[in-house]
Amino acid sequence: MILAAGQGTRMYSDCPKVLHSLAGQTLLEHVYQTAESITHRQIYVVYGHGGQQVPDSMPDRDIVWIKQEQQLGTGHAVKQVLPEIPDANDVLILYGDVPLITDESLSTLVTACKETGFGLMTAYLDDPRGYGRIIRDEIGKVIGIVEEKDASDEERRICEINTGFMAIKASHLKKWVAALDNSNSQNEYYLTDTVAMAVADNVTINSVLAESSIEIKGINNRAQLADAERYYQLIQAHHLMHQGVTLMDPARFDLRGELEIGRDNTIDVNVVIEGRVKLGNQVSIGANCYLKDVIIDDDVEIKPNSMIDNAVIGKRCVIGPFARIRPDTTLNDNVHVGNFVELKKAEVGDGSKINHLSYMGDVHIGKDTNIGAGAITCNYDGANKYKTIIGDAVFVGSDVQMIAPVKVNNGATIAAGTTITKDVSEDALAISRNKQREIDNWPRPVKKK
Ligand code: UD1
Ligand code: CA
DSSP: OEEEOOOOGGGOOSSOGGGSEETTEEHHHHHHHHHHHHOOSOEEEEEBTBTTHHHHTOTTSOEEEEEOSSOOOHHHHHHHHGGGSOTTSEEEEEETTOTTOOHHHHHHHHHHHHHHSEEEEEEEOSSOTTSOEEEEOTTSOEEEEEOGGGOOHHHHTOOEEEEEEEEEEHHHHHHHHHTOOOOSTTOOOOGGGHHHHHHHTTOOOEEEEOSOSSTTOOOOSHHHHHHHHHHHHHHHHHHHHHTTOEESOGGGEEEEEEEEOOSSOEEOTTEEEEEEEEEOSSOEEOTTOEEEEEEEOTTOEEOSSOEEEEEEEOTTOEEOSSOEEOSSEEEOTTOEEEEEEEEEEEEEOTTOEEEEEEEEEEEEEOTTOEEOTTOEEEOBOSSOBOOEEEOTTOEEOTTOEEESSEEEOTTOEEOTTOEEOSOBOTTOEEOOOOOOOOOTTOOOOOOOO
16 A cells, blocks of 8 residues: 655645656656565555546556545545455555665565564664654563654654554554544544554554665655655666676766666766666767667767667667767667767668768668768658658768758769759769859958948
8 A cells, every 4th residue: 555645745846746756757656666576466556635647647557546535644544445455464554755665674564564463664763853753661562653743852852763664464454543533733643543552452563674764764855855866876876887887987877767788888977868778788878978768789889978869779889979869760780970960760771970960860871871071861841751761882972961852872972062852873973063163352341440
């Protein structure tokens, strides 16, 4: 059961808190995935604030969505779901704004519940402010939780806190939640009051410690969101380094999705990877590159400041610096794409080179073709897009415009400065250029006084 109905006032956002993003996924999605990794049982999400946006953010997930019309407290939130749950089940309670919780900690908690019927995850914090405190009796048994706002000065000095994560036998939970009242300083139905009820019913509270005190941190503002992001990124970076990737600086690496790696990949600083990216062996990615949904084969070099979105890159290609490769582009092997080159819906054949200041869009380029500096496919007439087909071993001179639809056949040469408006025959030279003329002793303009 994931509680996600709260408002998140301190985010100062029009976006519901649980839909803010951590490493490219919503906070709620992180919690869902962790929950799913430890159970095959139904997952319920209590939503409320933000309304339908929250369920709409996860249309393909197997979730039973339960709306909590008014947020009357964690106990009230849980109560909304309980009619759905068979008595014999155990209920694991998670939070949509606590995204770093690990499957290890949760598994320990579930096991604790199997033992006594009530598993409670606690943590010791140097600064316990804001959290509910764990009350133990003289022999160390948990007997209650007191919320900070209801706590005495002495209770506030307790450093063992309620993480909020609990696993409780459903039959018990139903009984206790039904008996909750809101006679406390916040007039909320506190889930935490079930602890004292369990003790009164002789159910032992089986407390377990979270694996780390970072994973239990909730996100209430954007500074905490940024802290969580850094922590998460560092964990991903270390995971990749342990799998054999060289990261020039793990603190300056951002993965917002999935990265599949080969051997001996090197990634320089400030690289951002989104979606699904797959790297072959010996791939090197220069500083400040952005890669989204890309498949890159072996021995590719991507030089600094390049952007690649939705493309397939063949073996031994060299890309950048400052290249922009846009969606639906395929580079075959040994292709070179240089600085200030933009490719869109381009298929480029083996060994072809587009090295400088060029736009190639809606284009098919054959093998061993050279595209000169500043060459452009004019693919758009303001209403429709058209295709340019360039064959094998073509030489396109500098500053050529190819007005699509047009075809340049194998072996053709296009002289620099030419505007191509008709198909070019195989092995021909196409040239459209005004004859150069001279005016002798040309009087240069002079600045007016
Ligand atoms: C809660 C615990 C506190 C614990 C802390 C850990 C209670 C009474 N207190 O306090 O002991 O130390 O978490 O972070 O449980 N929610 C709903 N519906 C509601 C109220 C809350 O879905 O009506 C959700 C919120 O979206 C949030 C979570 O439950 O994700 C916790 O609610 P919040 O009000 O923040 O509880 P805390 O005061 O932090
Ligand atoms: Ca909270």
